[in-house]
Every structure is written in C-alpha cells, then in structure tokens.
Amino acid sequence: MIDTMLxxxxxxxxxxxxxxxxxIIRGPSLPDRVISMDFIGVNLISAIAVFSxxxxxxxxxxxxxxxxxxxxxxxxxxxxxxxxxxxxERKRDS
Amino acid sequence: MNVSETVEFIAxxxxxxxxxxxxxxxxxxxxxPDVYSRAHAATKSSTLAVLLTLxxxxxxFWISEGIISVRLILGIIFVYxxxxxxxxxxxxAAYRSNVARTETTKVxxxxxxxxxxxxxxxxxxxxxxxx
Numbered sequence: 657m658i659d660t661m662l663x664x665x666x667x668x669x670x671x672x673x674x675x676x677x678x679x680i681i682r683g684p685s686l687p688d689r690v691i692s693m694d695f696i697g698v699n700l701i702s703a704i705a706v707f708s709x710x711x712x713x714x715x716x717x718x719x720x721x722x723x724x725x726x727x728x729x730x731x732x733x734x735x736x737x738x739x740x741x742x743x744x745e746r747k748r749d750s
Numbered sequence: 751m752n753v754s755e756t757v758e759f760i761a762x763x764x765x766x767x768x769x770x771x772x773x774x775x776x777x778x779x780x781x782x783p784d785v786y787s788r789a790h791a792a793t794k795s796s797t798l799a800v801l802l803t804l805x806x807x808x809x810x811f812w813i814s815e816g817i818i819s820v821r822l823i824l825g826i827i828f829v830y831x832x833x834x835x836x837x838x839x840x841x842x843a844a845y846r847s848n849v850a851r852t853e854t855t856k857v858x859x860x861x862x863x864x865x866x867x868x869x870x871x872x873x874x875x876x877x878x879x880x881x
Contacts, residue, residue, distance in 0.1 A: 688785050
C-alpha cells in the first residue's frame with residue numbers, strides 16, 4: 657500500500673517535470689524559462705526525498721541540500737543577468 | 751495495523767498530497783497566459799508541494815528508523831526561505847526588462863513608482879538632507 661502510494665508520487669513528480677520541460681522549450685521569454693528551471697529543481701528535491709523513502713536509505717539526503725542551494729543560486733544569477741545585463745558588478749568611485 | 755504502520759501511512763499520504771499539488775501547479779505553468787501569473791503558479795504552490803513532501807519523508811524516517819534527520823529539517827527551512835525570494839527576484843527582473851503582459855491586465859501600479867525612480871536617477875536633487 658505504502659509502496660504503491662510512493663511510486664504514484666514518483667510518477668506524478670515525473671509528469672510535472674515533463675510539463676515544465678514543455679514550458680522551457682516553448683516559453684516565449686527568458687523569465688519563463690528561468691521560472692520553469694526553478695520549478696524543475698524544486699521538484700527534483702522532492703523526487704529525491706521520495707526516492708530515499710522508497711529505498712529505505714538516508715544516503716541521498718545531502719543531495720537535497722546541494723540541489724536547493726544550486727537552484728537558488730542559479731535563479732538569482734540569471735535574474736540579475738536579465739535585469740542589468742551583468743552578473744558581477746564592479747563599482748568604481750565616480 | 752499497529753501505531754507505526756499507521757504513522758507511516760500518514761507520512762505516505764503527505765507525500766502523495768505533495769505530488770498532487772505539484773502536478774496542479776505544473777498545469778498552472780502551462781495554462782496561465784503570461785509570465786507573472788505563471789510565476790504565481792510556479793513559486794507558491796510548488797513551495798507547498800515540496801514542504802509537504804519533505805515533511806512526509808521526515809515523519810517516515812522518524813517513525814520507522816527512530817532518527818530525527820537534521821538534513822531534512824535544514825532542507826525544509828532552506829526551501830521555505832529561498833523559494834519565494836527567487837520568485838520575487840525573477841519577476842522583478844521580468845518587469846524591469848519589459849516582458850509583455852496579457853491584454854486583460856487592467857491596473858499597473860508599479861509604473862508610476864518606477865517612472866518617478868528613473869526621473870530621480872536622471873537629475874538628482876541638490877539638497878541631500880532636508881531641513
């Protein structure tokens with residue numbers, strides 16, 4: 657029973673990742689693609705949590721932290737690039 | 751069915767609810783007309799989905815193995831803090847790079863604010879302190 661529910665949850669996360677992939681390919685503007693990428697990262701986090709529950713191991717729980725940090729940093733960098741055209745600003749005294 | 755199996759069933763139910771909410775927000779990403787409403791679907795409800803799933807996994811490991819996983823708690827706190835922040839930043843970038851809104855948009859309250867800000871950036875006032 658519990659295994660069936662967990663496998664169903666994995667399939668549903670796969671469906672939502674595929675749908676977000678459609679938006680990445682189709683999306684008319686760059687922020688659409690960045691939002692879908694963030695959504696895929698967040699869904700990967702929860703899919704890994706379901707995976708480690710399904711296989712009764714705690715070896716994959718570090719991957720949750722690493723993926724969370726990577727998704728957040730890449731979204732921040734891309735939004736700064738969209739807004740100002742540069743990622744790292746070098747301020748000079750005028 | 752003893753207590754441990756019941757609590758594991760509840761944890762699996764949390765995970766299943768999280769995945770259903772994730773599918774709903776994925777369809778929101780496809781069906782909504784412009785980038786602002788898509789961000790509404792993608793950031794808020796997917797945050798709820800991830801929090802439910804990680805909480806279910808936390809309860810499962812707590813009951814079945816008797817271990818309080820600190821990594822899962824850290825993951826819950828991190829996602830809870832950073833996901834709305836990332837959504838806010840990417841939507842501000844989309845607004846400032848003039849991504850087109852849908853035609854049914856009626857009110858744009860940010861326009862006056864940004865126009866006043868750019869006017870102030872162009873010719874700054876001489877008196878920095880008032881009074």
